[in-house]
Amino acid sequence: MAKEKFLLVSLKEEESKHLAQVISSDTARKILDTLAEKEHTESDLAKELSIPLSTVHYNLQALLKAKLVEAEEFHYSAKGKEVLHYKLANKYIIIAPKSTFGIKEKLKSILPVLALAIAGTWIFTLLQNTGMRVESVRFAADKMAVPTQEAGIAMTQTAQEAGTSLMQTAGSQVAFFPVPPAIWFLVGTVFTLVMLLLIEFIRYKRGK
Numbered sequence: 001m002a003k004e005k006f007l008l009v010s011l012k013e014e015e016s017k018h019l020a021q022v023i024s025s026d027t028a029r030k031i032l033d034t035l036a037e038k039e040h041t042e043s044d045l046a047k048e049l050s051i052p053l054s055t056v057h058y059n060l061q062a063l064l065k066a067k068l069v070e071a072e073e074f075h076y077s078a079k080g081k082e083v084l085h086y087k088l089a090n091k092y093i094i095i096a097p098k099s100t101f102g103i104k105e106k107l108k109s110i111l112p113v114l115a116l117a118i119a120g121t122w123i124f125t126l127l128q129n130t131g132m133r134v135e136s137v138r139f140a141a142d143k144m145a146v147p148t149q150e151a152g153i154a155m156t157q158t159a160q161e162a163g164t165s166l167m168q169t170a171g172s173q174v175a176f177f178p179v180p181p182a183i184w185f186l187v188g189t190v191f192t193l194v195m196l197l198l199i200e201f202i203r204y205k206r207g208k
Contacts, residue, residue, distance in 0.1 A: 022068065045060075
């Protein structure tokens with residue numbers, strides 16, 4: 001899964017207070033500047049910045065909580081201890097009203113449903129087309145199955161009749177189903193999702 005390139009923070013949430021405290025720390029800002037160059041371990045940061053290891057650890061934990069740094073890679077020390085490698089998260093910080101979170105969370109929950117609906121429609125259409133092709137082949141085979149003594153022109157005429165009958169059958173099916181059921185399913189799903197978003201937008205406007 002792709003990582004989000006932004007960090008959405010509400011002014012009314014506790015997260016914004018913690019973020020402000022972290023950014024206001026001189027030590028935390030020095031660590032961020034150092035990590036902007038390359039990845040570092042806690043001991044590397046302590047040596048390069050000439051500050052106690054405990055101070056580095058405390059600030060790194062605060063930066064991790066604020067999602068400003070990441071620690072995805074590690075190596076094992078000579079004593080078998082896991083040593084984390086810290087790097088910048090490279091995210092844009094967006095400060096928004098609390099009401100924005102409602103819309104954002106709704107979008108996060110609705111988009112996967114829309115993706116599943118599209119995938120389901122594609123699978124349904126594929127299965128439907130496969131079934132129609134199988135029936136068409138069977139129908140054509142039945143029409144073209146003639147006695148062995150009837151060869152030559154008779155076989156050609158039978159094949160032509162089978163093809164004509166097949167076209168007529170397909171035409172009647174198309175006339176009966178001008179729009180595939182899968183398309184109606186997708187349209188209904190999209191319409192429902194649009195209505196949900198519209199309702200959330202109206203609630204958002206009323207709450208302002």
